[in-house]
Amino acid sequence: MESSRYDGRRNDEMRKVTITRDYTKYAEGSVLIELGETKVICTASVDDKVPPFKKGTGEGWVTAEYDMLPRSTATRNNRDRNNLKINGRSNEIQRLIGRALRSVVDFKTLGERTIIIDCDVIQADGGTRSAAITGGFVALMDACSYLVNANIIPEIPIRDFVAAISVGYVDDRELLDLCYYEDSRAIVDMNVVMTSTGKLIEVQATGEEAPFDRKVLDHMLDLAEKGINELVAIQKQVLLSR
Amino acid sequence: MESSRYDGRRNDEMRKVTITRDYTKYAEGSVLIELGETKVICTASVDDKVPPFKKGTGEGWVTAEYDMLPRSTATRNNRDRNNLKINGRSNEIQRLIGRALRSVVDFKTLGERTIIIDCDVIQADGGTRSAAITGGFVALMDACSYLVNANIIPEIPIRDFVAAISVGYVDDRELLDLCYYEDSRAIVDMNVVMTSTGKLIEVQATGEEAPFDRKVLDHMLDLAEKGINELVAIQKQVLLSR
C-alpha cells in the first residue's frame, strides 16, 4: 500500500484546477488558471503584424511570453528589466509555450496576424509552465472566437485541444502534478504536452540529480496522459460554458 | 447645475475602492487594490540588505518598483526586458511611490533592512500610480506588522497614513479620481500624495495641453484632500479588520 503525498493526494492525483475566463477586460482572451496554489494570468492579444519569415505568406503566427511577479515566490526575484536581460529559465519556458500552442494552429486560416500569449505568474507553487500552456490554450481559443465573431477569420483555426502537466520521480515514486515542495525533492522532473487525442507534442524529462531508467519514463508518461485527459475535460467544460 | 460625468459620478466623487489584504501568500505584505476598474497588486518584501549609502548607519530604507502587465491596457505594451531598459514613465512612477512612502517611515526603528514595494498593474483604467501608493501603504504596514510580530523590530515604524489620488481639469471642470477616458481628455493632470492629517507629501500638476490658472490648482487641491480623507478611512478600516 502506498503512503500518501505531502498534501494527502494519491500519486496519480492532480491538484484542484480552476480556469476563469475574461479575467481582465482588454485582452481578446484573458484567463486566470489556478493549479492548486499556482496562479497564472494568461492573456491572448491579436497583433496585425507577423515576424519577418511569415511576411507575405498569408499565414499567421503564435508566440508566447512568460514572466513571474517578483514576489510570486518564497524569496523575491529581481525583475529581468533590472538585469538588462531575460533570465534563461523564463526564456526557455516561453519558447516551450509557443511551440506547444503552435503545434495545433492552422496558420493559413488564422491569416497574416500574430496572437501573443502573455503568461504572468502571480503565485508559484510548482507547475507554472504547464499551467501556462493549459491556460494559454483557453486564452488562445477565446482570441480566435473573437476573430471569428468579428468576421475577421472564417472559423476557429485550432485543430485540437492542448494541455500540459508535470510529473516527477520523488522518493522512489512517480507522482503527477508536483507542488513546489515535491518538485524541489524530485530527482527526475518531466513536463509533457499532449493533445485531447493522446498524441504527444513535447516531452521534456530531466534527471539532473541522477540518471533514470526507461521504465520510470514510461510510468511517468502514463501518469501524464491521465492528467492531461482531466485537464482537457476541464478546458472543454469551461469553453462550452458560454 | 453641473452635468454628470462619463460614468455618472459627481465631480468630487471617487470610484469604488476595494483593498484585499493577503492577496498572495509569500510576501510579508500583499494587497490587491481596486480603484474602479484599475487593479494593482502591491507586495511588500523584507530584504536584509540596504543600499550603500545606508550601510553601517543602523537605518533602513523603503524602495518601490512599478510595472504593468503587457495587456493591462487597451493596446498591448512591450515588456521592458525586451527593450533592454525600463521605460521612462515606469521609472518616474516608481521613484514617486518610493518617495511618498519613505516620507512617513522612521528608518531608525525599521533598522538596517529594506522593504521593497512591488506594484504590478493587472488592469489599468486611470490612476494606477495613486492606487499603487494607497495600496502599497497597506502592504508596507502589513510587512511592518510581520516584523513586529516576529520580534525583529519593537514597534511599527510608520508615523502617519499615506494615500494618493489623481485630479484633473476636464471640459472646464475639476474632477476627482479620473478614469482613463477622462484622463485622456484632461488638459491638466495632477497627482497628490497626502497624510491622514492633511499634510502634503507630493504635488505634481502638469498642464501639457495648456497652461492653467492658480485657482484651478487650488480647487484641485481641495478635491484631492476630500478624496484622500476617504482613502485613509478605507485604509484604516481594512487594517483594523484583523
Next chain:
Amino acid sequence: MESSRYDGRRNDEMRKVTITRDYTKYAEGSVLIELGETKVICTASVDDKVPPFKKGTGEGWVTAEYDMLPRSTATRNNRDRNNLKINGRSNEIQRLIGRALRSVVDFKTLGERTIIIDCDVIQADGGTRSAAITGGFVALMDACSYLVNANIIPEIPIRDFVAAISVGYVDDRELLDLCYYEDSRAIVDMNVVMTSTGKLIEVQATGEEAPFDRKVLDHMLDLAEKGINELVAIQKQVLLSR
C-alpha cells in the same frame, strides 16, 4: 527681521542670471545659461523626422535630453553609457523639460519636424532643471527663428514665454532659487514652470523629509511667480538684443 541666506541673498532673491546666445556654432539654437554657479549648455537641433504617433499628421514635436558632465558635481558621477542605462533622475528631468516646452508650441505651424533640446550641465550648483527649461526656451526660440528666416515655416510657432525656477523650504523659511548647499538642507523642494502671463505649466513639490502644510505650498508659489517674472524679463531682453 529675517536673517540673510548662506550667500547673503534675501529669501525672495534670485542668483545672477546670464543667458549667452550662439554659444556653439553648429546648432540651430545654442545657449549657455548661468544661474549663479550653475551652468547649462542648451542646444536646439531641427530634425526632419517625427515620432511614430505624429507621422502623417502634419504636426511637429519637441523633445528634450538632459545630462551632466561627470565632474559637473563635487564628486564624479559615472557616465550613463557605462551603466548601460539612463539614470532615473536624468530621465525624469528630461521628460519634465520636454513637457514644459511643448505646452506653448503650436505643432501645426511647426510642421512635421522635431526640435530636440539638449541640456548638458557643465557645472551644477542647484537648480539645473529649471535653468535647463529657462535656457532651453531661448534655444527653442532661436531654432524657430532659424526656420522662419529660412522660409521653412511662416511664423514663430510659440504661443508664450516659458521659464522655471526652484523654491524650497529650508530652516522654516521659504527660499527662492536654491543653491546646492540650501537644496541639500531643504525639507520641501519645489520646481515651478510658468508662462509670462503667470499661468502654471508644471508644479512639482516634494516633501520627502517631512510632509508640509498647504500654506507653505502657497507661499512657495508666490515666490516662484516673482522669480519667473524676472526670468521672463531676462529672456525677452536677450532675445530682443539682435
Next chain:
Amino acid sequence: MESSRYDGRRNDEMRKVTITRDYTKYAEGSVLIELGETKVICTASVDDKVPPFKKGTGEGWVTAEYDMLPRSTATRNNRDRNNLKINGRSNEIQRLIGRALRSVVDFKTLGERTIIIDCDVIQADGGTRSAAITGGFVALMDACSYLVNANIIPEIPIRDFVAAISVGYVDDRELLDLCYYEDSRAIVDMNVVMTSTGKLIEVQATGEEAPFDRKVLDHMLDLAEKGINELVAIQKQVLLSR
C-alpha cells in the same frame, strides 16, 4: 525494404565521429568533435570560483556556454554581443549541456571550484547540441585528469560516461543522427542524453510540426540508445589512447 537516406546511411546509422583531444593548447581540456560535417570545439577551463549558492559548501560546479561562429551556418548569423543579448536557442542549449554533464559529477570530490565547458560551433550540419555534450564530456574528463595529475583532487570526480544524440521522425521513418537537411524536414525532433549504462539523463522530444504517437517516441528512444552506445565506445577509445 526501406529506402536509403539522403546521404546513403541506414535509418539507424550514425555519421562518422572523430574526437581530437588537445585541440588547442591553453585549456585544461580541449577537444574538437566532428559529427559528419558538424564541428564543435569544446574546451574545459578550471576556475577557482564557484557560484554564490555553492560558496562555503566545499562542493564544486560545472557550467557550459554554447555559441556558433557567425558563418558556421549557410546564412550568416549576427553575433549575440551585437544584439546585446544571448539568443534564446543558445541559452537553452547551454543550459542543457550544463545539466547533462552535472548529472554524473561528484561535486564533493571536485571540491570548491568550477569547470566551465565552452562549446563553440565552427561548422553546423545538424546535431550541434548533442555533439557539444559528447565532446564536452571528453574535455571535462581531461580537465579532471589535469586536476588529479596536479594533485589538486584525489581522483576523477566523474561517476559515468555521458553522450548525446539526436533522433527524428522524417518522411514516416525514425532516423538516427539527423544532418541539417533531414533536421529541417523532420516533424518530430528529439535529443537524448544517456550514460554508458543506458540510463536516461535528458529526453527532449518536440513535435512542433505535428503531434506524434507514443510508439514513435519508443522507437526513437531505441535508436538513441544504439547511437549513444557507439558514442560512448568512441569516447572510451579516445580517452584510453594516452
Next chain:
Amino acid sequence: MESSRYDGRRNDEMRKVTITRDYTKYAEGSVLIELGETKVICTASVDDKVPPFKKGTGEGWVTAEYDMLPRSTATRNNRDRNNLKINGRSNEIQRLIGRALRSVVDFKTLGERTIIIDCDVIQADGGTRSAAITGGFVALMDACSYLVNANIIPEIPIRDFVAAISVGYVDDRELLDLCYYEDSRAIVDMNVVMTSTGKLIEVQATGEEAPFDRKVLDHMLDLAEKGINELVAIQKQVLLSR
C-alpha cells in the same frame, strides 16, 4: 610656391591654441582647450580606488573617458546611453588618451589611486583627440599639484610633458593641424603623441582612402614634431602662469 590653405594658414601652421585652467570649480584639474574652433573640456578627478590589477601594488593608474555633446558637430549625434553602448570611435579615442598620458606617469609616486581624465567635446572642428590629450595633460598636472599641495603625495609624479597633434595628406600636401574641412578631404590621416624631448609615444597613420609612401610618413612626422614643440611651449607657459 605653395598655395595657402582653406583658412589661409601655411602648411606647417597650427591654429590658435588657448588653454584655460580652472574652467569649472569642482574638479581637481579643469581645463578648456581651444584649438581653432575645436573646444574640449578636460577635467581630472582623483579617485581613491584603483583597477583590480593594481590593487595592493602601491601603484596608481590614469584612465580617460571621451565623449562629444550631441550637437558639437554639424549634424546631431545620438547619445551613447540611448544606443546602450559606447560607440567604437569614442572608445578607441579614450583608450588612446589613457595610453598617451600613462606613458609619462610614475605610478609608484602617484600611489594607489586613480586619476580619471574626462574629455568632453563642446564643439568639434577637427583634432578633438589631440586637443583632448594636450588639454588633458594640463588637467592631469593640476590634479597632481593638488595632491602635492594637500601633502598626499611628495612630488609631481610626471616625468615629461605630453602633447598631440594631427597631420594629414590633403591635395598632395602634408598639412599640420587639420580642421574638419581639411580632415574630410585627407587621404592620409595621422595623429602623433610626443614628449617635450621629441620622443614618440604614439603614431597612428591611416590611409583608408589610398595607401601612401613612407616619405609622406616621414614628412608628416616632421610637421608633427614642429607642432608638438609649439604645444608644449604653450602648456609650459600656462602652467607657469600661477
Next chain:
Amino acid sequence: MESSRYDGRRNDEMRKVTITRDYTKYAEGSVLIELGETKVICTASVDDKVPPFKKGTGEGWVTAEYDMLPRSTATRNNRDRNNLKINGRSNEIQRLIGRALRSVVDFKTLGERTIIIDCDVIQADGGTRSAAITGGFVALMDACSYLVNANIIPEIPIRDFVAAISVGYVDDRELLDLCYYEDSRAIVDMNVVMTSTGKLIEVQATGEEAPFDRKVLDHMLDLAEKGINELVAIQKQVLLSR
C-alpha cells in the same frame, strides 16, 4: 653578435605561416591562418545589404568583426555577450581590419553589397590582429572570386594585396613578429599594414611603457616591410594554388 630570441629566431625572422583555404564549407571565403601558434579563422560573407550611407550609390562596402574564443588565451576571457558590450580591444581591432581591407577595394566594381570579414581567434600567441588582416585578405579574395564566377560582378574589385605584421622593441632590440612572450615584454609595440608594392596603409606604434626615438620607428618600419613582403608572397602562392 646578437643573441637569439626566445624561440631561437633571428630578430628579423617571422614565425612559420600557414594559410588554409576553404577551411569551413558555407562561407564564400573561409581561411584558417596560422602564424606560429596563433590561429585565426577568417570567413568572408556576402550580404546584399549596405550601410545607410552607401544606399543608392551603386557602391559596396567591406566590414570586419573580430572576436576570441573564451579559452584561446592562457586565462579564460568572459564572452562579450555576457558583459552586454563588445570589449574595447576587440572593437578597436575590428575597426582596424575593416579600414585595412577597404583601402584596396574598388567599391564601384563590387557593386551595392557588403562583404563581412569575420575573424575568430581559436588560439592566441601574439599577432592576432595582423594575422586577421593577412588571412582576412585571402578570404576577401575568395569571396570576390565567388562573385566573379557567379557572374555577379565582372572582375575582382581588389587593387592590390594587403598584409600586416607586428614589430616590437624588446630588450633594446627591434624584433619582427612578436609571440605573446615577447609582446608582453615589449616597451614599444607596432602594427603595420602594407600593400604588395610597399605602400603604407596603417601604422600604429605605441610606447605605453616608455617613449621611443624616431630611429627606432624607422628600424621597425624596415622590419615590417621585410615581413610583409614575405606574407604577400605566401598569399600569392596560396591564391594561385588553384
